[in-house]
Amino acid sequence: MKFTDGYWLLREGVTAAHPAEVLDVVESDGVLEIHAPTRPIRSRGDLMTGPVMTITAHTPMPDVVGLTLTHFTGERPREPAFDLTEAEPAPLLSYDDAYATLTSGALSVKVARSGPWHVEFLAHGRTLTSSGPKGMGIMRDAATGGHYLREQLNLGVGTSVYGLGERFGPLVRNGQVVDIWNADGGTATEQAYKNVPFYLTDAGYGVFVDHPGKVSFEVGSEAVSRVQFSAETQELTYYVIHGPTPKDILRKYTALTGRPALPPTWSFGLWLSTSFTTSYDEETVTSFIEGMRERELPLSVFHFDCFWMREFNWCDFSWDPRVFPDPEGMLARLKAKGLHISVWINPYIAQRSPLFTEGRALGHLLRRPDGSVWQWDLWQPGMALVDFTSPAARDWYAAKLEALLAQGVDCFKTDFGERVPVDVTWSDGSDPERMHNYYTYLYNRTVFDVLRKHRGEGEAVVFARSATTGSQQFPVHWGGDCEATYESMAESLRGGLSLGLSGFGFWSHDIGGFEGTPTPALFKRWLAFGLLSSHSRLHGSSSYRVPWLFDEESVDVLRHFTRLKLRLMPYLYEAARVAHEEGTPMMRAMVLEFPADPGCAHLERQYMLGPDLLVAPVFSDAGDVTYYVPEGTWTHYLTGRTVTGPRWVRERHGFLGLPLLVRPGAVLPVGAHADRPDYPHADGVTLRTYGLERGAQVTVRVGDVTFTVVREGDTLRASASDPAAPWALAAGDRVARAAAGSGFLTLETPDDREQA
Template structure:
């Protein structure tokens, strides 16, 4: 929200108050409380007026500082609240000349008494500061706001704030954290997260689930401003030596994802949205995929599995699906998992509407009437997930579907949540607008988790929803521009703490031309999760052209063989909060060329992927330092430099990072198999001291010996395989017998070492 008119003046109707000195600083166990008047205190008479800014500083865990800014403290706290893990409280207070200091791990906050200033520092360097007229209260036509402004240094770049489809670097942007059903082509977003990540050793999480207004190097080009309406504002400064370290700490604070089941990483095929379908149609799709040797893991039924005007009553349309349990059994007998579309809205024509009214399960207006409107479904209402009985009622409907054979749910919608309502638990409707997505997806996810494997395909989200994977990018057009928008959105979401992400291959709105569809297939199968979906047209590849079938087969099989590697990346996301799909700056924060890259990404830590955004196959991409190997062609690409290529539809740049041991599985027909059985280890550009655990818990360590590299394994399986790339000669140490093999050979050994002579 803009409060100022340029640098010097406030906008008409704005009244501002800012702390000018720290008059009183109180030390409490592991924390500080500061009273900072908005005027100089020169004599006792100045203590008879306000306002006074109360700042509470604490440390919920190492490397995190909590800042709470308050004007009036008598305001009722109605919730909801983000779930914060503050069990590792780690604050230490000290005093310096003219300053009070709170230290948490390597991060410290220093409060200067007079003049007022708050510095956040690590390693002897100031990371960011709140200076004169940064923090404070602003009244706009009688409405009270709390604001903070934190400094940005030269070259500091801001990322995150949720799944945003504009430029990846947020500098210069105005962002409101407010979930909206706005597609992928505007400033609106389905997944708003009040957390930003910088390349300067820190991130900032604003602990407010409602609307937070960010001005990122826009109102003041050297500051990030954020504000909320109300009497208080709380934020956390999160320190990390690298952006990945910041994400690790931020997700420890707000939650990390569960591990999606292995089958969810395979290809999902849907009926599409408004297309006509029944069991015969679906069987035809499944038969067509099998006949063309196209691996398929999940079949998804979109909205019209239910009758029109009845969404959501969770009842199969009896005309199209007279035997749902039998149909699902027949599909599952073919090795498929089943997903069905749901949302949290209850149409008036549904029998569930009357149930919801009678049970008090639906969201109501302040006067007690059920809140309704005619958008999306006539007379629809919303489930009030703050009511435990309503959550149990909704969950019971899903349990019935699981009993029929459904395996997971696409949790669509959850963004258009009104504020002129009264929640069962008394929650503030403004704070619930974004947080509704958390309660909705959590309800569904917990139903699945009680059965074992749990995965949803969610569109709406806010901070903390990373616990409930997977999320997809929403409604995009069938254009190359929308394909690029989608990638930016996914990378931005990953920089906001979300580990897994997907998108509609080919775009949602419209029907993609065959060339675009084939380019998007390659991108989609080299994403965390992969789904063929559209709005008004089917997405089976043979309806586009026969080459689309070949492209889908090539990349679906490639992804299946990459599953030992992707499984490791997924487990890292769960353990550390580092996303599977990573913006280049996450892996190469010290390379300035990576700062703004948004048309390529790292899939895990070792594969660089550069999607092709043109019919003719022209693609340009940046290669960081080292000798990288193209996974699909075997050619070496040396960086740092920009590369321009032209790719056919069966290829795109997928470069393997130097120093990688890449495991490729023995199965290309499905994603869920024993990854250690028959795995092939591909060695790329090995040098001294590389330690990797590519699959099955076996660690590989390299030792450079002149022009040789010795590769040793710990606890090796009885037999293991290595496909050596970029070497001149291989010697296998096998029971004391050295066996020479030609370069590039597949090595099988019962011993636990190979010696490679590097081709200089």
């Protein structure tokens, strides 16, 4: 929120108290505690009044330094709090007449002990960011009675800010006002389903504000050369995270807040939904699945949306007997076709649901301060919320899901979780303001834990809409309610790239748009984008998304890009493993891979899928597309043509094409199967090489097998750590194949151009 009226004045009713100087520093157990009066101390009389801010410098792990700002320490501890990992760092503390310094890894925070208040964060002798006089402060608003803690961190010339969750506006946050407050606002507004109080810069650092409630960010907006953040609290902690690269920042941020689980291989295939308000029964479902089979369209997951349950009964977790009289038999029949099954759920319990009476009697529903159950009529008549702060309520909810798993359900679409009230009392005494965003973490963790327990590690996956810090541990997340327009397709991509820059490894969206019915041309363009995303789902609101309802060419486009994705699974699943182990998302904003290229700073209509594939979706019927190519000679994967950057390129593509470029120097593992995602990826894999320079050595991991490719002069030599399975080495049209038991291959490439 904004506190000032221009440069000199405060807004009417606002008062501010800023640290003026350091009074003293106390060192204890790897922590620096700094006492900073908010007026210069000229005499002992100035020691009689406050406010005085206490600033504590500490570190949870190397290259991460936190500052905790405190006004009154007597406030009752407020829960919940983010669950953070500490790595037992060994900070270096020092202070002299000039500075008090805490160093963790390569990152130091220095607080000036003499002169005006000044805090500086440095790495390798370079200032990353700083907070000067009138930056940090205690802000009061007489109109609301609000008490806020605020910080302003300097924003260097040319520094771009990213992240803060899944946001659908411009990818670069500079100039924006962002409130971290989950809302069900669609993809066409400034509201967001997934709010994360973490931002990443291309200047070597990121900042995480460790506050689960509402945090207001002014990103180069109220003060145009600073990032400001504030929260209504007596204590506020933030962490500066040193990279130096954006990937390094994400790796350290996700080490602190949690990394994504690795989704099961089958989840990377195509998901087909009933859609939302459409009419369907088993006959409808079977006709869709048979239609996909007859048209040779590989399908991995079938999803039942809301109306698998009876109207006004959401959620009672019972199949509507009028349209699904034999759910166990139906699910067995579907699974016999090789499908996995997903069903829609949410944390809301409608008054008509039998679970409302049960949950009220057991005390599992969220209550108002007077003890009555909190209810309203939006979304479902008389609905209540499950109180996930109660372990008993979590177990109760989990038991309902376990019954569905026993029937044959494999995973859940965990919808909603954003409309969480603050005029309530939580069973564990949590602060309502802090629980608003945090609720989604408890909700999705409860569901994910059920799946992990009953399906096993590596088999749990959800399709979640709402999220906050830490929710990245429970993939997958999808982008919410978008419209069937090119503009909404573009805003969805911006949201996904922003979420990836906020620590989330896996992301999806409704192919074709949710609201409205796409034109055949839009549907086909969105199919290409959707199948080149980490996860791919056909879903809509009031109309089906099976391709033959649009036109026959849509069938061809879906088949083409589905098979393309399945053949790329050896490459994609390795990118998924990296997201799981290192926190680097599968879908990467260009700045994440090319932070030193200024041409990539603002790119938001293209992305890297893994480290080596550049994807530029087409946002027009005619197929015109403009995209940027970084340095080097890149190869169009679908045509073999090459393009050399850095430069902008304009092209026109038919519906079976789009810019899909392979990075120079890449070795791309391509699978032998195009009918399903969960095949042995190393069995029959082809290692396709692209522009390897002489002397280059590239290591590629495919499942449990590691391949090493070396170019020696005009010869490519490759070896496999496990030669049991057959594999191949390719450069352009030249292919060498290894039989089972052969762990080495050579391939002559006398002309560099033949590697394109």
